[in-house]
Amino acid sequence: MTAASIRAWSFVHKWTSLICTLFMLLLCLTGLPLIFHHEIDDWFGAMAEASPATGERAPESRIIARALADHPGKVVQYVGWDMHVPDHVYVILNDAPAADPNAATSKVYDIRTAAPLGEPGSAFMRVMLRLHVDMFAGLPGTLFLGAMGLLLVAAIVSGVVLYWPFTRRLAFGTIRPRRSRRVAWLDLHNLLGIVTVAWLVVVGLTGSINTLAQPLIGYWKQTELGAMIAAHAGRPTPAQLAPFDAMLARAKAHVPGMTPSFVAFPGTPFTTGHHFGVFLRGDTPLTARLLRPVLLDGETGAVADARTLPWYLTALLVSQPLHFGDYGGMPLKIIWALLDIVSIVVLGSGLYLWWTRRARGGAPAGAALPEAARA
Amino acid sequence: MTRRSPGGWRRVFGIPLVVGIAGIVGLVSALVFEGPGWVAAWIGVGLPLALVVWFVGRAYGGRAASRSDPSPR
Numbered sequence: 001m002t003a004a005s006i007r008a009w010s011f012v013h014k015w016t017s018l019i020c021t022l023f024m025l026l027l028c029l030t031g032l033p034l035i036f037h038h039e040i041d042d043w044f045g046a047m048a049e050a051s052p053a054t055g056e057r058a059p060e061s062r063i064i065a066r067a068l069a070d071h072p073g074k075v076v077q078y079v080g081w082d083m084h085v086p087d088h089v090y091v092i093l094n095d096a097p098a099a100d101p102n103a104a105t106s107k108v109y110d111i112r113t114a115a116p117l118g119e120p121g122s123a124f125m126r127v128m129l130r131l132h133v134d135m136f137a138g139l140p141g142t143l144f145l146g147a148m149g150l151l152l153v154a155a156i157v158s159g160v161v162l163y164w165p166f167t168r169r170l171a172f173g174t175i176r177p178r179r180s181r182r183v184a185w186l187d188l189h190n191l192l193g194i195v196t197v198a199w200l201v202v203v204g205l206t207g208s209i210n211t212l213a214q215p216l217i218g219y220w221k222q223t224e225l226g227a228m229i230a231a232h233a234g235r236p237t238p239a240q241l242a243p244f245d246a247m248l249a250r251a252k253a254h255v256p257g258m259t260p261s262f263v264a265f266p267g268t269p270f271t272t273g274h275h276f277g278v279f280l281r282g283d284t285p286l287t288a289r290l291l292r293p294v295l296l297d298g299e300t301g302a303v304a305d306a307r308t309l310p311w312y313l314t315a316l317l318v319s320q321p322l323h324f325g326d327y328g329g330m331p332l333k334i335i336w337a338l339l340d341i342v343s344i345v346v347l348g349s350g351l352y353l354w355w356t357r358r359a360r361g362g363a364p365a366g367a368a369l370p371e372a373a374r375a
Numbered sequence: 376m377t378r379r380s381p382g383g384w385r386r387v388f389g390i391p392l393v394v395g396i397a398g399i400v401g402l403v404s405a406l407v408f409e410g411p412g413w414v415a416a417w418i419g420v421g422l423p424l425a426l427v428v429w430f431v432g433r434a435y436g437g438r439a440a441s442r443s444d445p446s447p448r
Contacts, residue, residue: 160391163387163388163391164384164387164388167387168383168386168387172386172387172389172390172391173390173426173429173430173433174430174434175430175431175433175434175435176434177434177435187434188431191426191427191430191431192427194391194394195391195394195422195423195426195427196423197391197395198394198395198396198398198399198402199398199402199420199423202398202399202402284407284409285405285406285407285408285409285412286406286407318406321406322402322406327405327406328405328412328413328416328417328420329413331413331417331421332405332413332416332417332420335417335420335421335424336420338424339420339423339424342423342424342427
């Protein structure tokens with residue numbers, strides 16, 4: 001590598017990192033508790049214990065009736081089942097089917113007794129999630145963080161390129177604590193950075209993909225769902241909703257071997273104004289992410305249409321576990337958290353290295369090279 | 376890449392490449408297979424942490440015992 005190309009890559013590394021570092025620190029810090037959100041919600045949340053397992057199940061219609069009675073004036077938007085917590089049925093209510101998602105109320109009901117168990121989550125985790133997802137700035141905030149994720153990937157790529165001139169004369173993993181503090185931090189930055197490249201690229205890219213969820217779902221509604229709606233153009237909003245349990249049974253029968261993940265009520269963002277959208281999932285770790293939507297007539301409960309999810313929504317759903325780290329048991333969550341902490345050290349040491357060089361009078365990046373490469 | 380060390384890239388990028396591949400294999404295996412896939416993920420994704428502990432421990436833990444820098448190969 002010539003001195004000129006090292007300078008060019010240093011320029012890229014410096015600026016892509018500097019722009020995204022503060023936001024990445026925010027994401028790493030808020031992401032840390034989010035890895036354990038199930039456990040933290042259990043500690044802080046006020047959720048009642050579910051009834052003992054008996055193999056029985058309350059009909060969903062009873063749970064829906066109970067939820068509507070508990071929340072006068074509200075309508076049900078979604079009913080969902082958490083694959084990790086088989087005792088719970090989630091009901092999401094709002095002022096209107098298409099009302100602002102941030103105004104929605106979530107309630108958990110006992111799958112056997114239909115008794116209310118409480119609100120999922122805790123206030124602490126909700127604040128962490130909003131900071132992590134959109135910094136309380138809505139879709140623009142989300143997309144902005146997605147762009148920061150792409151800058152992070154650019155910073156990683158330029159960092160890998162620079163790893164060569166900075167370490168080519170050193171044995172792998174060399175840390176020189178007896179040299180200046182700056183050299184020790186540079187060695188640490190290089191080691192911690194290079195071993196976490198794959199993980200951080202995956203988490204950064206999948207995080208950026210996740211930020212596109214809302215636009216992608218919007219696009220899906222306009223195209224695929226739009227085509228399904230066109231076949232039922234002019235159908236009014238159902239005056240009387242079809243019986244829920246029979247409707248759900250028809251959806252299950254239509255896609256054998258899959259279980260319902262959630263049901264979107266007519267008029268909500270995931271379906272048409274006239275149809276129930278039942279989203280079914282498989283039962284292996286991978287197929288559980290691949291949802292299959294079935295549309296059923298809101299008035300008659302008859303199957304109207306069923307399609308496979310387009311590739312971009314499949315990519316979105318598969319990228320979610322890869323970002324969350326919640327698909328390999330508690331050990332994987334702990335590894336995720338430790339790698340998150342290592343990333344914080346990489347970000348912090350990068351900031352420190354930039355700051356100390358700047359304080360020294362802003363010597364060009366290449367000037368650090370002889371110092372760095374001398375073993 | 377450089378005239379100084381033919382094959383030098385392998386010395387510099389060899390271990391990072393293995394670590395990266397092990398991590399990707401681990402991430403995907405837990406997604407595809409439960410059980411053994413999980414264990415593969417713990418090993419593959421956890422490998423960077425083991426390396427960090429090893430090299431940081433060697434540099435700072437050995438400080439009292441030895442006064443000499445770890446020398447390059």
